[in-house]
Amino acid sequence: MTRQAALSDPSGFVDFPERMVIDGSQRAPELLLPIKSQVDADPRPGIYLLTGSSRQTRADYAERLVRGGYPEAVARTNARRRQRFFDSYVGDLINRDVMRLSEIERTAELRALIKLLAARSGQLFVVQALSRDLGLPGTTTARFLALLEEVFLVKRVPAWSKNIGNRAVRTPKTAFVDSGVAANLLGADARGLLRPGSAFGPLLEGFVLMELSRQTTWSDTxxxxxxxRTKDKVEVDAILETRRGQVVGVEVKAASTVRPEDFRGLRHLAERVGPDFVAGLVLHTGTHTFSFGDRMLAVPVSALWETHP
Structure with missing residues (x-):
């Protein structure tokens, strides 16, 4: 009955004065554009919480990655129409917004950088390596990244250090704000992401980073x-730190099987942080939550957007 009401009057259904939780939102894509209109009119974060089925498969995750989160893209169920939207979106950002912010002549090099960043979503932004690949001065590459951040195409995730003064000078990660844009730039479709050696892992990590980033904007904490990342290459994909110095570590694993060794970086972090370590989570593509010891949990990626009684 609720779904029928939503389909009969999508705009009226989402016109609600308080926070609205819509479970099984994938079954009513007609709601997405009315929700976008409401959010455009009232940009307060956290007004709508869209959740989906907890029985997600690897194929479901692949489809979510290539679909992205922009309502205009999600509403286009035809893959070719969605691709045209993504192409137009990136083209408009470069030709309109980036050019408005800063007159640049090397648009070909900027487009090449965008594709490189898509291929390395969720990975370290090493200016020297990217500049070498592009044949650009390091200052130009850094300036291009700043412009792409300014138009919300990519986001920089700074490195964590217990020494706050060191954070600004350590190598950041970058991720595309929308995984669908990144997948389209790579020419990746949902079926292709299921093949061995695909970009599934990097895209999933970038997706999780941006999902965490979005949720920090409306969290009460x-x-x-x-x-x-340490000099010995011990890594934790994401760290959430409160202003009191409490820390949650998050690892992303593009597989449904989790092993004790997947917690190596999180256990290292727990030892370093001490009593301020709250929890270590390995987000995986399976369907169940398991304990791997004190404050260590393996949790489905879908827990990022699901609600539970």
Whole structure:
């Protein structure tokens, strides 16, 4: 009955004065554009919480990655129409917004950087390596990244350090704000992402980073998003830190099987942080939550947007 009401009058259904939780939102894509109109009129974060089925498969995750989160893209069920939207979106950002912010002549190099960043979504932004691949001065590459952040195409995730003064100078990660845009730039479709050696893992990590980033904007607890990497290459994909110094570590695994060794970076972080370590989570593509010891949990990626009684 609720779904029928939503389909009969999508605009009226989402015109609600308080926070609205819509479970099984994938069954009513007609709601997405009315929700976008409401959010455009009232940009307060957290007005709508859209949730989906907890029985997600790897194929479901692949489809979510290539679909992205923009309502205009989600509403286009035809893959070719969605691709045209993504192409137009990136083209408009470059030709209109970036050019408005800063007159640049090397648009070809900027487009090449965008594709490189898509291929390395969720990975370290090493200016020297990217500049070498593009044949650009490091200052130009850094300036291009700043412009792409300014138009909300990519986001920089700073490195975490216990020494706050060191954070600004350590190598950040970058991720595309929308996984659908990144997948389209790579020419990746949902079926292709299921093949061995595909971009599924990097796209999933970037997706999780941006999902965490979005949720920090409406969380009642003020937290900052970081990543962690030591000189010995011990890594934690994401760190959420409160202003009191409490820390949650998050690892992303593009598989449904989790092993004790997947918690290596999180256990290292727990030892370093001490009593301020709240929890370590390995987000995986399976369907169940398991304990791997004190404050260590394996949790489905879908827990990021699901609600439970």
């Amino acid at each position: 003020l937290v900052e998003l970081y990543h962690y």
